[in-house]
Amino acid sequence: MSKRITPFASRYCSTLDRLKEAIRCKRPGLLRRGVVLQHDNATPHSANLTQQWLQRYGWEILPHPAHSPDLAPSDFHLFGPLKRHLGGMAFETEDDLISELRNWFDNLDVDFFRVGINSLQSRWQKCIHLHGDYVEK
Known part of the structure; x- marks a missing residue:
């Protein structure tokens, strides 16, 4: 099938x-x-x-590994700052939200992304050392 x-x-x-x-x-x-x-x-x-x-x-x-948000840059590096940025905002339409998100991403410094990606290696090393257990900051 x-x-x-x-x-x-x-x-x-x-x-x-x-x-x-x-x-x-x-x-x-x-x-x-x-x-x-x-x-x-x-x-x-x-x-x-x-x-x-x-x-x-x-x-x-x-x-x-299953249930490992500590290894996904979006989970450990992106969502916190995005949540803080959007905190307290209200949007009339989905287009307003999309516009705000595009604006936020467009104004992020390249180093923001570099830090998130570069921290992957040390997070993987910690995960390996902990035999797959959760990696704390």
Whole structure:
């Protein structure tokens, strides 16, 4: 019995297509050397369609232990500052919220992202040292 393609997997593969194109434009050598991607085990990430996409382009996936928000930069580095920024704000429409989010992201310094990504190595080392247990700051 074949698994059906979920719209979430299709959307995720479209996101990967856009990521691949952005890498091609900004860091073409990276595609030749190989991309290493970290994502969790959410259904769109583990779906057959996604696995086929990753295999087609030879992208390597770092294993991600279940229930490990301490290894996802969005969880340990992004959501806190975003929550503080949005705290107390109210939006009339979804477009207003999207506009505010775009503005916030556009005004973040490159170092904000660099710090989040660069801290991954030490967080992985702690996770390995703790045999997969939760990594505290």
